[in-house]
Amino acid sequence: MSTRFWNGNMAAARAAQRARVQLVAAYPITPQTHTVEYLSQFVADGELDASMIKVESEHSALSACCGGSAVGARSFTASCSQGLQLMSEVMYFASGMRFPIVMAIANRTLSAPVNIWPDHQDTLVNRDSGWLQLYATNVQEIYDLTLLAFRVAEHVDISLPALVAYDGFILSHANEPVQEITQEQADALLPPPGVTERPILDPAAPVQFGEVLFPEWYPDYEYKKHMAVKDALAVIEEAFDEFAEATGRRYAPLEADGCEGAEVVLLGMGSMMQTARMAVDDLRAQGRRVGLLTMRSFRPFPEEALKAAMAGVDTLIVLDRDIGYGTAGMVYPDVTRTLYHADDRPRALNCVIGLGGKDITPQTILRCVEIAGEDHGDQTVFWPDARGPAEGIPWTGEVAPAGAGR
Amino acid sequence: MAVKLNEVPAVEHLSGGNLACAGCPETLAFRHVLKALGDNTIVINATGCLAVVMQMAVPKVPHFHVLLENAPAVISGIDGALETLGRREGVNLLVVAGDGGTADIGFSSLSSAVERGQDFIYVCFDNECYMNTGGQRSGTTPHGARTSTTPVGRVTKGEDRAPALRKDMVEILAAHRIPYVASTSVAYPLDLMERVQKAAQVRGPSYIHCHSPCPTGWGMKAEETITAARLAVETGSVVMYEIENGVRRVTRKVPRRKPVDAYLAMQSRFKHVTKDPEALAAMQTQVDLGYEELMARMSP
Structure with missing residues (x-):
């Protein structure tokens, strides 16, 4: 080989x-x-x-x-x-x-x-x-x-x-x-x-x-x-x-890593999961309990594996590199639908990131995790890498420098 | 190699039953196309009247009703795949479609399949309108014709684009320099069979345009279909000819063309034209011009 x-x-x-x-x-x-x-x-x-x-x-x-x-x-x-x-x-x-x-x-x-x-x-x-x-x-x-x-x-x-x-x-x-x-x-x-x-x-x-x-x-x-x-x-x-x-290369439709009992789990698809891995490694090095769920099969949808990975999880963040206009990202509804009837149901947030090729950096992922720790009332869908109030979008991104429209 | 009546194969490739409107010539023509090709044929049927009719008059050869616009692309895949699989030899690949599927929505698919030199026979049954959806105008609808989207109203009277504008699919296909192109009519089944047999002997793409009057859409009595189809040829509104490796030949000569009056008068879609002597004269002029222009292009 x-x-x-x-x-x-x-x-x-x-x-x-x-x-x-x-x-x-x-x-x-x-x-x-x-x-x-x-x-x-x-x-x-x-x-x-x-x-x-x-x-x-x-x-x-x-x-x-x-x-x-x-x-x-x-x-x-x-x-x-x-x-x-x-x-x-x-x-x-x-x-x-x-x-x-x-x-x-x-x-x-x-x-x-x-x-x-x-x-x-x-x-x-x-x-x-x-x-x-x-x-x-x-x-x-x-x-x-x-x-x-x-x-x-x-x-x-x-x-x-x-x-x-x-x-x-x-x-x-x-x-x-x-x-x-x-x-x-x-x-x-x-x-x-x-x-x-x-x-x-x-x-x-x-x-x-x-x-x-x-x-x-x-x-x-x-x-x-x-x-x-x-x-x-x-x-x-x-x-x-x-x-x-x-x-010797092992895959799973939904690959779970360090999810059990995690305070935050990040779920997503595609290349951003490599980036998410870097961010998660950093967070773990700081003693944070952060899990990673890499979805390789979206259809069929790995329902049971998703439920199984939610044991003791506090917050699940679904990373969507896509948007169902007027609602949420398009992976998020399947995730929440699946978990709605699960015994172990975490809080589920949705971060819409990386649209149209916007770079997803480890900082983008870290910002998503930060959002989970902030008080945003009952808001569930966030746009952490959209440009903010100057464009009429509420801030969910990094804190704006004083006086800057970014 | 003209097909003789007593040589038409008795074997039928369509099962019994017919969902078509009374007087529809399409099943009849398709039946003769299949008689010309025989059992070793795969048919791709673009959405249209014939695809609906085939729900009952089921062909006894492999038959695949695809989408409205992709039949030439599907048959391209079959042509290529059978080649790779080693099963291409001796199989006739046939597309049947209406004028909407051919001249309009399927145009790029057809143009590109023949440009690639795919080996298949394409037969378009042209009733000059979208009849499967109840009679809307198509790219082959003649000037003046009343359809449900070119109604006769107080302001406009039928299809009112400039008289000469119409998609001439025979000439368009000829411009692709494909080996065989022919124009024929449902009124002459032996000619249709001969064109199909010739097309089957060609290596590469061939195109047959078959004029198919629609009694329902054109507003005719069911028993008048073939008379109308014949009159179309006898008035020079439709010219039966073939282009074989660039050589053009009229396949059914019309020594003395009849005036268009009788042909138009039997179709209620032209009622507003036949009532108006000026419009009628303009129609005759248009047919004359088209006919003369086409005759001038025939090979010596």
Whole structure:
């Protein structure tokens, strides 16, 4: 097993190659573009035996993947932001057709105003598209999760599309050491490509796809899709276990660290959890009892693991790199919904940070922890890194220098 | 290789039943398209009347009703994937769509799929309107036609864009320099079958535009569909021709074109035109101009 020095987009592309994808259709968009270029190069160099459909839009990219999947081919695409929104219609279609397509997302916020930098707005507004959603915190995880996404998506009991999200630029463009998986390891972890028990379009055994389902049966179909998303949790855990045995790298849908009896626990997804780790280390060095919950699987949502991690916890701070306008961040409602009926229910606050690529520094995280110790009445949603009263936003950020509008 | 009536395969590729409006020619035409292609065919159906009709007249070949605008992209994926899987040989890939799915919302998907040289046959059944949603104008709706979004009112009378403006999908596809493009009509099923068979022999994209009058939307009696389709050709409103590797040829010659009066008079969507001698004369001029211009482009 060799160590590579890859950026996040290369890690996603290399994982797709290891998965022996048979159909790739993608359209360039910053900061995902490299992924398309790398895969094109692999095909051009004969390193990957796949059809590369050079489509004119993201809508067509995912549509072509649907075509590939409809005849049983392992299909892969990549996108983000506006591109993902253009795909949105097809995302619902793909999950409704139960096509196990895998997509890499270099998270980027949504226009307008124009902004090419990361937050989780693009993937989270597609929360209910029926796609499994995994979030990587570093480049190694992009590689590992993308590979495993094929296994989970194609599992006979699941058969749903899956996306692997990673923060644009912060992870897509940053080079990090990556432990490469051998082709033999990858082949052992994944089912053979192009072999499926799903019905496919084949003239030798004609089937009808995409037909009307009338109201009488519609809820039953939706329930099965709903349950497939839930059931994917066990399939992910099984995949993580087998992966750990093969590589020594162990993941959990929700990774808890030092949560039991903690005064404050920070929960979040993506690269900010690496930053949060630094802040937590500092706080622990000061004798504070601070826990960390890294969510790698947002769909399925790890309800039981979340409840289990709340034993004796005083305050849970959900870090949302996204905003459900007029309400809260988009991870927060799922967390509070899950904990509402839990025996051990902490106070749950929401910090909306890092929108549109605003740097999340250890200070940002420390400020979130500070807020938990301040008296803000019954306020639950905070914007610690928004600019404050000069912009008409109440202060929740660091204390303003005297007389400064910041 | 003209298709002869006694050579039309007896085998049916559609099951019984038909959800279409009385007099609809689309199921009829699709039936002949499938007869021309045979069993070894995968059909991608863009949302439209035919996709609804196929809920009952179920094809006996693999059939996938996709979205309104993405059929060419889906079939691109199938084309590529079957190649990688080693199962591409001998399979006809067919897209069927209406004029809305083709000329409007699916336009970029179609243009790009043929520009990439994907190997598939695209058949557009053109009824000059969005009939599946009850008759709204499309990019192929002719000048003057009354639709639910181009009503005849006190201020405007039907589709009032400039008479020459209309998406000419045959010429647009021809401009992509694809190997085979044809214009045909539901009134001539043997011609339709011949065009489809030719298209199937092409390696790469081929496009067939099939004029399909809609009695419901056009305001005609159910039994008048084929008469209307025939009159469209006989008046030169629709020209049946093909462009094979750049060579243009009229496939159904009309020695003496009939005046458009009778064709328009049978459609209530043109009632305000046929009542108005000036508007009627303008329509005739427009058809004449279009016809002459197209004939001038035919290969010697």
